Amino acid sequence: MRAVRQTRFVPAAVAAAAMLLAGCSSGTGPSAAPTTSATSSSSSSDGVPAVAAPLAPLPTAIPAALATYYAQKLSWNSCDEEFECTTFKVPLDYEHPGSGELTLSAARKRATGGVDRLGSLVLNPGGPGGSAVEYVESVAKGYDSGVRAAYDLVGLDPRGVGRSSPVTCLGGDRMDAYTAIDITPDDQAEKDALVAADKEFAAACQQKSGTFLGHVSTVESARDMDVLRALLGDDKLHYLGKSYGTFLGATYAGLYPSRVGRMVLDGAMDPSLDAMAGNKAQAGGFETAWAAFAKDCVKRDDCPLGTNEKQAGEQLDALFKQLDAKPLTTDSSRRLTESQATTGVIQAMYAEFLWPQLRTALTTAKAGDGTGLLKLSDDYYERSSDGTYPNLMFANMAVNCLDLPAPFATPDEAARAVPDFEKTSPHFGRDMAWMALACAYWPVRPTGVPHTVRAAGAAPIVVVGTTRDPATPYAWSQSLATQLDSGRLLTYEGDGHTAYGRRNGCIDGAVNRYLLGGDAPATGTRCAK
Missing domain, CATH: 3.40.50.1820 (Alpha/Beta hydrolase fold, catalytic domain)
Structure with a gap:
């Protein structure tokens, strides 16, 4: 994500x-x-x-x-x-x-x-x-x-x-690594790894797409x-x-x-x-959607998150924390990381008919199998079964980084923004604050600025x-x-x-x-x- x-x-x-x-x-x-x-x-x-x-x-x-x-x-x-x-x-x-x-x-x-x-x-x-x-x-x-x-x-x-x-950037193996990188860094080593991943992504786009x-x-x-x-x-x-x-x-x-x-x-x-306001507002949008999912989930017999909305949020946080410490095995050689689990949850927020799939994925994840959440994450990125990716996220980054100035220039600026993002979105704010750092390393200057449209x-x-x-x-x-x-x-x-x-x-x-x-x-x- x-x-x-x-x-x-x-x-x-x-x-x-x-x-x-x-x-x-x-x-x-x-x-x-x-x-x-x-x-x-x-x-x-x-x-x-x-x-x-x-x-x-x-x-x-x-x-x-x-x-x-x-x-x-x-x-x-x-x-x-x-x-x-x-x-x-x-x-x-x-x-x-x-x-x-x-x-x-x-x-x-x-x-x-x-x-x-x-x-x-x-x-x-x-x-x-x-x-x-x-x-x-x-x-x-x-x-x-x-x-x-x-x-x-x-x-x-x-x-x-x-x-x-199409804009072209990372190959399949490197995109697998990119989608799995920790985007809630807890120490300097994890911050350095996140910055290195964002720089690698940007450099690959520049190398393969050039002045375009x-x-x-x-x-x-x-x-x-x-x-x-x-x-x-x-x-x-x-x-x-x-x-x-x-x-x-x-x-x-x-x-x-x-x-x-x-x-x-x-x-x-x-x-x-x-970009700062947009990212924070969107974090709030996913929080609103999560609240609606949790309210629906706890009324159902197959909900793995408890019997009330407070328990549902606590159990989601506990799962993310567990994955941050130790990724889960799946039915493939890949492991489910915290960032991929978060992406999987967010993928299911896009449409109500994905909610049953999310309930099942959360149930199996709590039992130690990350396959279901990894599948949702892969669906988000449109990863194919052969490990290849379309240019969806390459173009996504390229357009976004050109349309608006980056919200943060350094990891320290992103870190300072985390508490404000978490006020708006306790479950997703930290991720989305750090996510917004990526454009700081983009090789092309932005050409757009915020504006209104009157038409x-x-x-x-x-x-x-x-x-x-x-x-x-x-x-x-x-x-x-x-x-x-x-x-x-x-x-x-x-x-x-x-x-x-x-x-x-x-x-x-x-x-x-x-x-x-x-x-x-x-x-x-x-x-x-």
């Missing part, structure tokens, strides 16, 4: 299951030139910017230097049953279009409605680092039948992700989406983003407000927060927030909906990460009506679990 701003999307396999359950049938390196008016802003004591400047829109006219990119012709080829794939070119650096190019990949499932087609609906599952191509191929058939009839469902892997010039690391920012990916919009033949971008995908979508809206079509931002991030003049934008969302706390959705001039907040009173497509008729109905007819829900609309 090593991202700086841990806005993990629900992995593709989990997302596909969620849609099916929903039964939806109705050092320094080169830096990119900033394209935001936001400048360094002062911060309050809790890390929240006192003044965050709004993201400045780009000119509506296509710059002459980019005309050739907007004039490309997409060639779609069959790549899977009912899916087509394509590639297109974008400049490595939008401020210097002649300095190099990238090849981006997209996939789509064509609309089933023929003449009633509304255009393309571009989807992003989050991350940063989640493959939108894989997401579309996994969940497209589970979307509402009316939405599938009206839209081509399109997934674009952002630059550095999946099939779009300076050009994977969210602003650049948003500009890539505008090129795709034009190549798809759409005057407006219709878009549905989840988790980090909301940050990408909001960034697009801020840069191109006049080109916003029907936009849904589900499980929103708050762009006005700096003045944009069509209504629907922001969906879940009250007990672990990864994107509900307060973030409230904040983004308020920042956006045309924001409409739709609230799901429930658990899990994101809300659309999770069998809640109220949420799904409101989003589908908006996508199909443009009827945005009134701000303040709430849907019960």
Whole structure:
């Protein structure tokens, strides 16, 4: 669990299951030139910017230097049953279009409605680092039948992700070691080991990805989406983003407000927060989710954590402490460490249907077998059975470290922040404070800063927030909906990460009506679990 701003999307396999359950049938390196008016802003004591400047829109006219990119012709080829794939070119650096190019990949499932087609609906599952191509191929058939009839469902892997010039870092064996490193150091030797691991990760990314690391920012990916919009033949971008995908979508809206079509931002991030505030708030989100899990667990016969919520928390802490001293054996040659156990617990907070798996994993861990929790941790990182990893976490770190300045410069600064993080999250705060140290050693200077997004003049934008969302706390959705001039907040009173497509008729109905007819829900609309 090593991202700086841990806005993990629900992995593709989990997302596909969620849609099916929903039964939806109705050092320094080169830096990119900033394209935001936001400048360094002062911060309050809790890390929240006192003044965050709004993201400045780009000119509506296509710059002459980019005309050739907007004039490309997409060639779609069959790549899977009912899916087509394509590639297109974008400049490595939008401020210097002649300095190099990238090849981006997209996939789509064509609309089933023929003449009633509304255009393309571009989807992003989050991350940063989640493959939108894989997401579309996994969940497209589970979307509402009316939405599938009206839209081509399109997934674009952002630059550095999946099939779009992916960032590459550590090999499988070294990633195994990286995911197992102690991220709650108790002495100087453990601090040194953590710093060495973060430096190794950063150095590997620099060695294998080079100057490209300076050009994977969210602003650049948003500009890539505008090129795709034009190549798809759409005057407006219709878009549905989840988790980090909301940050990408909001960034697009801020840069191109006049080109916003029907936009849904589900499980929103708050762009006005700096990395310190974001990490601490997210630690609180996982704490809220843990409390909901514990409350549910202690009512069940198979709960291994006692008969009340206080006991559940104490027993979780005791297990983590035990693992910190001595990792558990598993059904493989690998052992379960404290950090992997924590990651496994956090993985199960993303979706309620993972709670039974977590109860079983905790039961076996208390009996001395770490296999179940290691499996959950591996699922989080999308580790394959052959020991290989996708580029998910490589891209995650690369984008996060470029989008915001690092919250800590030294281990001492991280250590001083631990008590404050633990106040917000007694069970996960220590981990997430130390996790945030990783960007201190990133080889590329950050190009982004905290900012607000107004998107003045944009069509209504629907922001969906879940009250007990672990990864994107509900307060973030409230904040983004308020920042956006045309924001409409739709609230799901429930658990899990994101809300659309999770069998809640109220949420799904409101989003589908908006996508199909443009009827945005009134701000303040709430849907019960």
